[in-house]
Amino acid sequence: MGKNLEHSSETHGKTPGKGKQTLAKRVREVLLAFGGEAHRALVIEQVARQMGHDVRQIPEDLQHALILSFEENWRDERRRAAYGFHLPFGEGSHRWSVRVLEGATVH
Numbered sequence: 001m002g003k004n005l006e007h008s009s010e011t012h013g014k015t016p017g018k019g020k021q022t023l024a025k026r027v028r029e030v031l032l033a034f035g036g037e038a039h040r041a042l043v044i045e046q047v048a049r050q051m052g053h054d055v056r057q058i059p060e061d062l063q064h065a066l067i068l069s070f071e072e073n074w075r076d077e078r079r080r081a082a083y084g085f086h087l088p089f090g091e092g093s094h095r096w097s098v099r100v101l102e103g104a105t106v107h
Helices: 018-033 040-050 060-075 077-083
Strands: 037-039 096-099
Touching: 018 037, 018 040, 018 060, 018 077, 018 096, 037 040, 040 060, 040 096, 060 077
Parallel strands: none
Antiparallel strands: 037 096
């Protein structure tokens, strides 16, 4: 049986937004593991797998949270620089990538 997002550590942090930061870090790690670029469906599937979900039935709230996490970080210039998130084919594309930026660290 899959885990519910509501009960995972991704949504229960001491500060608001901590869960989103954790999801963004997971997305970044998966993108780096895939060589820096992948279709978002593949990234979502891999993150869900790492979290112990059955990838044949990924919870919609997890999918939405991952997409929102990427988009929010991509749209914010400071966070985009920290995570290196990039849309190689422009806005509206489902191809996600991460740029490895010298000196940029994600805390």
